[in-house]
Amino acid sequence: MATQHTAQAQRPVSVQRPLRVGLISISDRASQGVYADEGVPSLRTWFEKALTSPYEVQERLVADERDVITSTIIELVDILQCDLVITTGGTGPARRDVTPEATLAAATREMPGFGEQMRQISLKFVPTAILSRQVGVLRETDDHAALVLNLPGQPKAIAQTLEGLKDDHGNVVVSGIFAAVPYCIDLIGGPYIETDESVVKPFRPKKAAKVK
Ligand SMILES: Nc1ncnc2c1ncn2[C@@H]1O[C@H](COP(=O)(O)OP(=O)(O)OP(=O)(O)O)[C@@H](O)[C@H]1O
Ligand SMILES: Nc1nc2c(c(=O)[nH]1)N[C@H]1C(S)=C(S)[C@@H](COP(=O)(O)O)O[C@H]1N2
Secondary structure (H helix, E strand, O other): OOOOOOHHHHOOOOOOOOEEEEEEEEOHHHHHOOOOOOHHHHHHHHHHHHEOOOEEEEEEEEOOOHHHHHHHHHHHHHHOOOOEEEEEOOOOOOOOOOHHHHHHHOOOEEOHHHHHHHHHHHHOOOHHHHHOOOOEEEEEOOOOEEEEEEEOOOHHHHHHHHHEEEOOOOOEEEEOHHHHHHHHHHHOOOOOOOEOOOOOOOOOOHHHOOOO
């Protein structure tokens, strides 16, 4: 039988289930109860605002301990089968900031564009943006893959880096990294993500977008 070469046929085949998201707040003081964690709540609020397709969330709060961070990422990806894991905190130059190293220890491949773009976005907000060593990676097992992204610890950096910056007329000044996340998840075999485009508009090549 002849293969049908339609635009639809070229779209990566998405699994039909909710996206599984892992949120990890990495903070010595929040994990010890010195202050209330704002990392996971800020991430959760952002996802509630941005995603219109179904998703499930796993949340963790851990100290800045390299082995604990690595094993938490591995648990979320290998056991709980998260498609996307986002960390917040521990990306700076202080001795106890070890999130990038811990993330690389769980990685199978690096996605350098995410760290580069986040620092570009953050430079629009703070001159200290370049102090963040944040990375983006893939963790791939035999039958599953996840995108893992580090965000800075300042709770307001979460919306800034995911969403980017718009001017007073709503025009995009700098694209948030989340614009590239849905297509990345398509390509690694996860579910098709849809968003509220007034928050962040995903970019997919035409052949990869679902016809609405
Ligand atoms: N989970 C959090 N909840 C609330 N505020 C946070 C959190 N993580 C970081 N912050 C704030 O952002 C700042 C920079 O974050 P960073 O990850 O460098 O934390 P830190 O100074 O190493 O301290 P800690 O690990 O104890 O949070 C912190 O000093 C704190 O004001
Ligand atoms: N968008 C954004 N990026 C930011 C910041 C911020 O406030 N907003 N803080 C910077 C600072 S001061 C530091 S030290 C680094 C690392 O922060 P972290 O250790 O909290 O991850 O992120 C940088 N990136």
